[in-house]
Each structure stands twice: as structure tokens, then as C-alpha cells.
Amino acid sequence: xxxxxxxxxxxxxxxxxxxxxxxxxxxxxxxxxxxxxxxxxxxxxxxxxxxxxxxxxxxxxxxxxxxxxxxxxxxxxxxxxxxxxxxxxxxxxxxxxxxxxxxxxxxxxxxxxxxxxxxxxxxxxxxxxxxxxxxxxxxxxxxxxxxxxxxxxxxxxxxxxxxxxxxxxxxxxxxxxxxxxxxxxxxxxxxxxxxxxxxxxxxxxxxxxxxxxxxxxxxxxxxxxxxxxxxxxxxxxxxxxxxxxxxxxxxxxxxxxxxxxxxxxxxxxxxxxxxxxxxxxxxxxxxxxxxxxxxxxxxxxxxxxxxxxxxxxxxxxxxxxxxxxxxxxxxxxxxxxxxxxxxxxxxxxxxxxxxxxxxxxxxxxxxxxxxxxxxxxxxxxxxxxxxxxxxxxxxxxxxxxxxxxxxxxxxxxxxxxxxxxxxxxxxxxxxxxxxxxxxxxxxxxxxxxxxxxxxxxxxxxxxxxxxxxxxxxxxxxxxxxxxxxxxxxxxxxxx
Amino acid sequence: xxxxxxxxxxxxxxxxxxxxxxxxxxxxxxxxxxxxxxxxxxxxxxxxxxxxxxxxxxxxxxxxxxxxxxxxxxxxxxxxxxxxxxxxxxxxxxxxxxxxxxxxxxxxxxxxxxxxxxxxxxxxxxxxxxxxxxxxxxxxxxxxxxxxxxxxxxxxxxxxxxxxxxxxxxxxxxxxxxxxxxxxxxxxxxxxxxxxxxxxxxxxxxxxxxxxxxxxxxxxxxxxxxxxxxxxxxxxxxxxxxxxxxxxxxxxxxxxxxxxxxxxxxxxxxxxxxxxxxxxxxxxxxxxxxxxxxxxxxxxxxxxxxxxxxxxxxxxxxxxxxxxxxxxxxxxxxxxxxxxxxxxxxxxxxxxxxxxxxxxxxxxxxxxxxxxxxxxxxxxxxxxxxxxxxxxxxxxxxxxxxxxxxxxxxxxxxxxxxxxxxxxxxxxxxxxxxxxxxxxxxxxxxxxxxxxxxxxxxxxxxxxxxxxxxxxxxxxxxxxxxxxxxxxxxxxxxxxxx
Numbered sequence: 001x002x003x004x005x006x007x008x009x010x011x012x013x014x015x016x017x018x019x020x021x022x023x024x025x026x027x028x029x030x031x032x033x034x035x036x037x038x039x040x041x042x043x044x045x046x047x048x049x050x051x052x053x054x055x056x057x058x059x060x061x062x063x064x065x066x067x068x069x070x071x072x073x074x075x076x077x078x079x080x081x082x083x084x085x086x087x088x089x090x091x092x093x094x095x096x097x098x099x100x101x102x103x104x105x106x107x108x109x110x111x112x113x114x115x116x117x118x119x120x121x122x123x124x125x126x127x128x129x130x131x132x133x134x135x136x137x138x139x140x141x142x143x144x145x146x147x148x149x150x151x152x153x154x155x156x157x158x159x160x161x162x163x164x165x166x167x168x169x170x171x172x173x174x175x176x177x178x179x180x181x182x183x184x185x186x187x188x189x190x191x192x193x194x195x196x197x198x199x200x201x202x203x204x205x206x207x208x209x210x211x212x213x214x215x216x217x218x219x220x221x222x223x224x225x226x227x228x229x230x231x232x233x234x235x236x237x238x239x240x241x242x243x244x245x246x247x248x249x250x251x252x253x254x255x256x257x258x259x260x261x262x263x264x265x266x267x268x269x270x271x272x273x274x275x276x277x278x279x280x281x282x283x284x285x286x287x288x289x290x291x292x293x294x295x296x297x298x299x300x301x302x303x304x305x306x307x308x309x310x311x312x313x314x315x316x317x318x319x320x321x322x323x324x325x326x327x328x329x330x331x332x333x334x335x336x337x338x339x340x341x342x343x344x345x346x347x348x349x350x351x352x353x354x355x356x357x358x359x360x361x362x363x364x365x366x367x368x369x370x371x372x373x374x375x376x377x378x379x380x381x382x383x384x385x386x387x388x389x390x391x392x393x394x395x396x397x398x399x400x401x402x403x404x405x406x407x408x409x410x411x412x413x414x415x416x417x418x419x420x421x422x423x424x425x426x427x428x429x430x431x432x433x434x435x436x437x438x439x440x441x442x443x444x445x446x447x448x449x450x451x452x453x454x455x456x457x458x459x460x461x462x463x464x465x466x467x468x469x470x471x472x473x474x475x476x477x478x479x480x481x482x483x484x485x486x487x488x489x490x491x492x493x494x495x
Numbered sequence: 496x497x498x499x500x501x502x503x504x505x506x507x508x509x510x511x512x513x514x515x516x517x518x519x520x521x522x523x524x525x526x527x528x529x530x531x532x533x534x535x536x537x538x539x540x541x542x543x544x545x546x547x548x549x550x551x552x553x554x555x556x557x558x559x560x561x562x563x564x565x566x567x568x569x570x571x572x573x574x575x576x577x578x579x580x581x582x583x584x585x586x587x588x589x590x591x592x593x594x595x596x597x598x599x600x601x602x603x604x605x606x607x608x609x610x611x612x613x614x615x616x617x618x619x620x621x622x623x624x625x626x627x628x629x630x631x632x633x634x635x636x637x638x639x640x641x642x643x644x645x646x647x648x649x650x651x652x653x654x655x656x657x658x659x660x661x662x663x664x665x666x667x668x669x670x671x672x673x674x675x676x677x678x679x680x681x682x683x684x685x686x687x688x689x690x691x692x693x694x695x696x697x698x699x700x701x702x703x704x705x706x707x708x709x710x711x712x713x714x715x716x717x718x719x720x721x722x723x724x725x726x727x728x729x730x731x732x733x734x735x736x737x738x739x740x741x742x743x744x745x746x747x748x749x750x751x752x753x754x755x756x757x758x759x760x761x762x763x764x765x766x767x768x769x770x771x772x773x774x775x776x777x778x779x780x781x782x783x784x785x786x787x788x789x790x791x792x793x794x795x796x797x798x799x800x801x802x803x804x805x806x807x808x809x810x811x812x813x814x815x816x817x818x819x820x821x822x823x824x825x826x827x828x829x830x831x832x833x834x835x836x837x838x839x840x841x842x843x844x845x846x847x848x849x850x851x852x853x854x855x856x857x858x859x860x861x862x863x864x865x866x867x868x869x870x871x872x873x874x875x876x877x878x879x880x881x882x883x884x885x886x887x888x889x890x891x892x893x894x895x896x897x898x899x900x901x902x903x904x905x906x907x908x909x910x911x912x913x914x915x916x917x918x919x920x921x922x923x924x925x926x927x928x929x930x931x932x933x934x935x936x937x938x939x940x941x942x943x944x945x946x947x948x949x950x951x952x953x954x955x956x957x958x959x960x961x962x963x964x965x966x967x968x969x970x971x972x973x974x975x976x977x978x979x980x981x982x983x984x985x986x987x988x989x990x991x992x993x
């Protein structure tokens with residue numbers, strides 16, 4: 001039999017359900033593997049006892065003939081942006097060090113209800129701000145992947161959900177939660193050869209998720225294949241009256257309706273995504289991906305998304321603007337870090353606390369956000385960016401007349417080396433160029449591993465769908481997965 | 496009404512006033528959380544995770560608060576905006592856990608409306624003035640800092656934090672402290688009629704930011720100052736007076752008024768600068784991304800409309816036209832919620848008892864409610880137990896009086912005993928001998944005696960000395976030991992004396 005840690009969500013769930021093995025055995029296997037993977041720095045907190053407890057509950061329910069949930073017996077990793085009752089939640093920031101929420105996020109709560117167990121809290125870019133995982137206050141995650149040049153250069157697992165991507169790629173967990181604000185699920189999935197899905201904005205409740213940019217933040221699953229993502233998304237999604245932006249729409253059974261037969265489907269190729277200086281390998285893979293979808297029965301059409309080039313600048317106004325306000329609550333008054341220098345007044349306490357508690361990238365974005373919202377600049381930046389956002393949505397609406405799903409690269413490059421870009425935030429921001437438009441438009445989008453580059457590193461392709469049409473995104477992703485036959489996995493150097 | 500002038504060295508000055516009234520919306524829970532809003536609870540006993548701005552917590556709009564704001568707008572005949580939106584007003588302070596206040600800057604829920612005020616509400620001849628309302632928006636209140644609990648630290652009480660407020664912004668239409676006072680009184684009356692705010696200024700349910708500027712009559716508006724958080728009508732009027740005086744003196748001494756925020760020091764009766772425009776906060780307003788725009792349906796608006804009570808001006812007009820009350824009585828009875836409610840209850844109970852229409856007894860009931868009963872209550876002072884002051888008791892007294900069983904004086908005496916003891920009026924009348932007789936034959940017998948005993952006076956009366964009529968009444972009443980119905984004595988005497 002396959003090792004438990006090589007199994008995915010569906011295999012574990014079905015095996016537990018069919019009595020092939022016990023959930024506890026699975027949890028123990030993953031706990032042990034997590035314990036040996038310290039070199040990856042993927043976990044900020046490990047919670048082996050929680051994984052065991054959840055597994056025991058499932059085993060007992062099965063023994064008692066009870067109903068098993070859709071994630072029963074599956075131990076998962078939880079991005080440390082989700083508040084978990086009684087378990088330290090820091091968003092990878094010193095300002096929340098030692099913070100133990102007395103409440104559970106809706107999404108994590110739904111996963112536990114569906115029978116999943118928690119292996120631990122996963123590292124991320126601080127407050128989910130970053131594309132490389134290097135902004136974590138607790139050290140960067142190291143990708144399990146290495147270039148095939150025989151060297152040991154440490155690579156980025158992508159960001160911000162880099163702990164999630166690394167952990168799933170390294171088989172530390174069969175699946176993990178991610179959150180995506182401008183590409184934070186898709187880009188790390190692409191960098192580590194796994195699948196990630198960002199659903200339609202509003203599908204997953206933001207209640208209890210540490211906020212970065214409220215109008216963009218969206219939770220989603222990260223796993224090793226499309227079916228696993230479909231199963232896990234089903235458990236995460238659903239209307240939540242505690243989140244006013246949550247969508248009150250029925251959650252379809254995506255897993256049950258999953259099909260790689262794309263007969264009759266029109267796949268759009270947006271010409272504006274063919275940017276100058278694009279990596280030739282990625283361009284090639286993109287064309288190959290289109291061919292694979294065609295092989296699955298789809299027709300390929302050219303579409304235009306004319307405002308694409310404004311998406312990145314608009315994103316880097318809207319997201320920091322919201323962040324600058326969302327992060328004002330970390331002030332040292334009620335919870336988290338407080339730095340109170342001798343004789344300091346309230347303003348000085350704020351300044352000292354926030355100077356000590358936030359990392360450089362978080363401060364940079366708070367500064368940008370504060371600037372673009374300030375009197376005299378608001379119209380030129382925020383208002384203008386909001387208009388661009390409307391135009392980007394309109395681009396997609398127009399494109400849906402001609403196609404049902406859009407195929408594009410996920411990121412402009414494969415994983416880069418840790419430390420290669422930290423001094424150059426602008427180049428780092430460019431990494432989000434393909435992922436940001438779908439975020440601004442609130443559309444469902446996935447990243448599917450489609451091949452390796454010459455250096456032996458995974459490359460991902462992105463599928464973007466209509467609002468609430470996760471099914472088509474998942475189906476096209478499945479077709480791509482089936483025809484890409486991506487089975488590469490990282491060499492295990494970290495144990 | 497606008498002849499209020501400040502005498503300066505250079506002549507007369509006119510004051511221009513605009514008010515931003517913050518009214519706490521009467522609701523069981525806060526604007527965006529389920530925490531309770533009771534006044535005077537233990538510090539931090541009414542704080543939800545949302546109010547404390549814990550990580551990942553999100554606001555959820557309380558529909559009741561929206562309804563109350565809309566109803567208030569409707570009561571002012573204001574434009575109700577089908578589309579409104581919440582914005583964040585960003586600033587750091589320890590009483591503001593989120594680091595921003597959720598308010599409505601760009602798209603308020605209520606647009607322009609108006610409030611008609613009377614300088615002296617109790618004087619029906621007093622001139623009326625229409626004060627424009629610029630807008631009403633909904634926003635969150637902040638918490639409270641307690642500075643007296645610890646020698647070096649401040650404590651924070653978040654009970655008020657997140658409580659719903661309406662900010663009612665007037666136009667700069669007021670020209671005297673009296674007008675400002677009349678406006679706030681009328682506003683409070685309206686809010687209490689509508690039920691959207693309890694209007695309790697002592698508990699901070701209503702407070703005003705007072706905008707004041709001065710100008711020579713007919714000139715352009717001067718530069719205004721804003722005095723924050725003034726919490727009584729008396730103080731609002733005082734702020735207008737002292738701030739206008741200060742500005743006039745300043746200008747006449749060659750200075751200029753700076754646009755600034757000021758504080759009112761009630762103990763010293765002066766305003767003090769808090770911060771000038773230069774160091775004013777940049778609040779970085781932007782639409783709150785945690786909340787969807789608020790779109791009101793026609794159905795919701797009709798519900799709000801249907802739930803509005805009869806408003807003060809309409810009620811006052813109806814009291815005059817339908818009930819036939821004097822303008823003065825109508826004005827006083829409708830000035831606030833308590834007085835019209837107790838009057839309408841008394842009117843209805845009394846009409847039932849007498850089997851008469853409300854219109855028939857409205858004037859006598861109003862007379863009782865506005866003059867007789869308050870007179871008795873005032874003279875009793877502390878001795879009155881107002882829990883005994885029921886519509887039922889007053890109606891019983893009015894009924895006995897209407898039947899001629901008791902006199903006006905006896906009615907007062909009975910009411911006095913009711914207030915002291917809570918006993919039944921009919922029982923009091925019987926056991927205390929507070930009754931009068933309308934027994935015509937008994938009265939007639941006494942009259943005959945009086946006339947027989949005073950033939951000379953009868954002669955004089957018939958000779959034209961009308962004033963003697965009172966003498967006969969007095970003698971008869973005396974013979975009846977004061978317990979005869981004076982009306983019957985009058986009628987019988989007139990008959991007998993031809």
C-alpha cells in the first residue's frame with residue numbers, strides 16, 4: 001500500500017471510510033513527517049494532539065456507524081492567518097506573537113466539522129504581504145524543491161501561502177488552507193508543483209481570518225490534485241451571516257460534478273497576458289496547455305482584456321489602502337505586542353509598538369496605503385484605482401461573451417532563490433502580474449502544475465472562470481492535470 | 496426672530512449657527528455587533544469581539560438602526576437615499592479599537608430635510624422658522640477613557656464603543672441662542688415621537704457640535720469654529736453666546752477667527768481651542784470594504800413609513816381643528832411625548848366613562864391636565880406619590896364633576912387624597928363628605944327659606960340691584976353647608992326671582 005503521507009485527501013477519506021486503515025494511523029504518519037521537516041520552516045506551530053484527537057473522533061464515529069464528513073480523517077495544515085481557538089495565531093508577525101484567539105474562523109471551523117484535523121499552523125508572509133515568504137517574522141519557509149544543477153540554493157516556496165505550498169509539496173500534509181489577495185494561493189502553488197484554487201470572492205467567509213485587504217482576501221484550498229481541491233473547497237465554502245460580503249448562494253457538489261471532458265467549452269487566451277520579456281519556457285508551456293485543453297474537447301479562442309496592464313498598479317493602491325486601515329487595530333492596547341518606553345504617552349506607545357511589531361514589508365504597505373488615502377491624493381490614487389478595478393471587471397464580462405474560461409500563466413517565472421529579490425520590491429510585485437486581475441474582479445481561479453522548466457522546477461498554468469463558476473475552472477483544471485501528467489516531486493533533502 | 500444682535504464697538508453683529516447633533520439610536524444591540532447598549536453597565540461588560548476589534552472580526556449591520564435613521568429622516572420630510580454606503584474614518588485613539596470609525600461621509604442615508612421650530616413652543620403666536628437639515632448619517636460611537644482609576648495609567652471602557660449614532664447636520668440657519676435651543680428642543684421632541692432616540696442629554700444620548708461664526712448683518716459668512724460635544728440645551732445656548740462674543744471681540748481687536756475645533760468648559764463658561772485646522776487629522780476616509788453598499792427596497796421604505804406615528808405639528812393641528820382645543824393648549828400638550836400620551840389616555844378613558852365623544856370633553860380634560868392637576872401636584876410637592884396618578888383616577892374625578900356630584904374644589908381635594916394615598920376617588924368622595932347635592936327639591940326648600948327671610952333684599956333686587964344675586968347664592972350655599980351644586984342654585988334662583 002502507498003505510504004499514508006503520499007496519499008491525498010480523497011484517498012485518505014475513502015480509505016478511512018472503507019475501513020482500509022484508521023484515521024489515527026494517518027494522523028500519526030503525518031505528525032511524524034511534520035516533526036522531521038523543521039528545515040523547511042513550514043510550520044509556525046505544530047498541533048499533533050489536535051490531529052490525533054480529530055482522527056480519534058472520526059474513527060469512533062465510524063465504529064459507531066455515524067455519519068462521516070467530506071474531510072473525515074484528513075489531517076491538514078492551517079495557514080496561520082486563520083484564527084484558531086486556543087492555538088497561537090500570529091499572521092507571521094511579531095505584533096501578534098503569543099496571541100491565542102478565543103474564537104475560531106468560520107472556514108477552519110467548517111473544516112473541523114467536516115472531519116479534518118489540524119497538524120499545525122503554517123508559516124506565511126507577514127500579514128500575507130509578500131510573494132516569496134521572506135516577510136515572515138519567524139524566518140522564511142524553504143521550498144522543498146531544488147534546481148537540478150546539483151547545487152543547494154534555497155528557493156522560495158512563493159507567497160504568501162508559502163508554508164502551505166511547501167508543506168503540501170513536501171508531503172507534510174495532504175492539503176492546506178491558503179488565502180489569496182493578489183495571487184497568494186496560485187503563485188505558491190505554481191512554484192511548488194501543487195494545485196490551488198481561489199474561489200469567487202465571497203464564497204468562503206472571511207470571519208476570523210486576519211485581514212489584509214478586505215475587498216480582495218479570499219480563502220481557498222491547496223492540495224496535490226484538482227479533486228482534492230474540489231473536495232476541500234466544498235467543505236470551506238458557504239454563506240456566513242457573520243461576513244457581510246459572504247455570498248448567499250448554494251454550494252454545488254463540485255467533487256461530484258468534476259469532469260475532464262471539455263466538449264463544447266470555449267477557452268480564452270488573453271492576448272494582453274503575453275507580456276514583454278516573458279520567459280520563453282512559460283510562453284511555450286502556455287501554448288502547450290492550450291493544446292491539452294483542445295485535446296480534451298475545448299475550442300481555443302483569442303480574447304482581449306485591454307486594461308490588464310493597469311491591474312498591477314491598481315492592486316498596489318487598493319490592497320495597501322485597505323491594509324493601512326485594517327492593520328490600525330494592532331496598537332498595543334488590547335492584545336498582542338505592547339512596547340511602552342519609559343514615560344511614553346499614548347502616541348509614543350503606538351509608534352514604539354508598531355515600529356517593533358511590524359516587519360519592513362508591512363510597514364512599506366501601510367505607508368503606501370496611508371499615502372494614497374491621504375487628503376489631496378485620494379482622488380488621484382484610490383478613486384482612480386477603483387475605476388480601473390471596474391474596467392478590469394468589465395474586461396472580463398466582455399470576454400465571457402466569447403469564452404467560458406480563460407487560460408494564462410500563473411506567474412511570470414518559476415520559483416526564484418531566497419534573497420534574490422528582497423532588495424527590489426518592485427520586481428517582487430511584478431510576480432503578481434498574472435494573478436492580480438482575477439483578484440480585482442473577484443473571479444474564481446486556479447493554478448495547476450503543468451510541467452518542469454529546464455532547471456527542474458515546477459511551472460503552473462492558471463484558469464480563470466466566471467463568477468460562481470468554480471465548476472468550469474475545476475473541470476478545465478482537471479483536464480489540464482490529466483493531460484499534463486505532472487508527477488514530479490521534490491527530492492527529500494530536508495530530513 | 497432673527498433680531499438677536501451682539502453689540503460691538505464697530506456696531507451690531509449677527510451670529511450664524513449650525514449644529515451637528517449626535518443622537519444615540521434606540522436599539523437593543525450595537526450598530527455592527529450583537530453587544531448590548533444599556534446605559535450605566537459595568538465597564539467592559541457590553542463588548543463583543545467585533546467591538547474590541549479582535550483580528551479577523553467583521554461588522555454586520557444592525558437593520559433596526561437603519562430603520563430608525565430612515566424613520567427619523569421621514570419625520571423631517573427629508574430625502575431618503577435608496578443607496579448609501581459606509582466609510583471608514585481613520586484615526587488612532589485608545590477609545591477606538593479598530594483604529595477607524597465606521598461612518599457615512601460620501602453617501603449618507605438621509606439627505607436634505609427641515610425642522611420647523613417655534614422660538615417659544617408654548618406661545619402659539621410665537622414666530623415660526625424653518626431650519627434646514629443638510630443630512631443625517633449613521634455612525635459608530637467610540638468607547639470612553641477613564642483617567643481617574645490609576646495614578647499613571649488610563650483605563651478604557653468599551654461599552655459605548657460601536658453604539659449606533661445618527662449625526663443630524665443642520666444648515667447654518669440659526670441666528671440666535673434661542674433659535675439654537677428651540678431647534679434642539681424640537682429635534683429632541685421629534686426623535687422621541689419617532690422613538691429613534693430617547694433624547695436623554697444627561698446620559699449622553701444626544702450631544703451637539705456647535706458651529707458658530709459672526710458677521711455684520713448682510714455680509715458673507717465669517718470663519719466658523721466648532722465647539723465639540725456640548726451636552727445640554729443650556730450649554731449649547733451658552734456656547735453660542737460666549738463664542739460669538741469672543742469672535743466679535745477678537746475681530747474688533749484686529750484679530751482673525753481661525754477655523755478650529757474648540758472645547759466648552761462649563762465650569763468657567765468659556766470655550767478653549769482644542770486643535771486648529773492646520774493640525775486637524777487627515778481621516779483618510781474611504782469606503783469600508785467589509786460592508787456592502789446599503790440599498791433600501793421600496794418594501795423597507797413603506798414599512799418605515801407605515802410605522803411612523805402622528806408627528807408633533809400634525810398632532811397639534813388636529814388638536815385645534817378636531818378637538819377644538821385652544822392653540823396654547825394644543826401647543827403645550829403636543830410639545831413632548833409624555834404630555835400628549837398621558838393626555839390622550841386620559842381623554843379616551845374619560846370619554847368612555849362619560850359615554851361622550853372626545854371632542855365634547857377635550858377642553859375640560861385639557862384644562863384638568865394642563866392647569867388643575869399640575870397645580871395640585873405642585874402644591875403637594877414631595878408628598879405626592881405619582882404612581883397613584885393614573886388616567887383612571889383622574890377620569891373618575893372628572894366623571895363625578897361632570898355629573899354634578901362634586902364641585903371643582905372638591906375635585907381638587909379628592910385628587911390630592913388620591914395622590915397621597917392611592918384610594919379610589921368615589922370612595923374618597925363618599926367617606927370624606929366631598930360631595931355636593933343636585934337634589935333640586937332640597938335646594939329649592941333652602942332658597943325659599945332664604946328669600947322668605949330677606950324680603951327687603953328681594954325688593955331691592957327686583958328694583959334693579961343685580962349685585963344682590965350673589966348674596967342669595969351665598970346664603971343658599973351656606974344653608975346647604977357648601978354641598979349644593981352651584982349651577983342648580985343659580986338656575987333655581989333665577990327662576991324664583993323672575
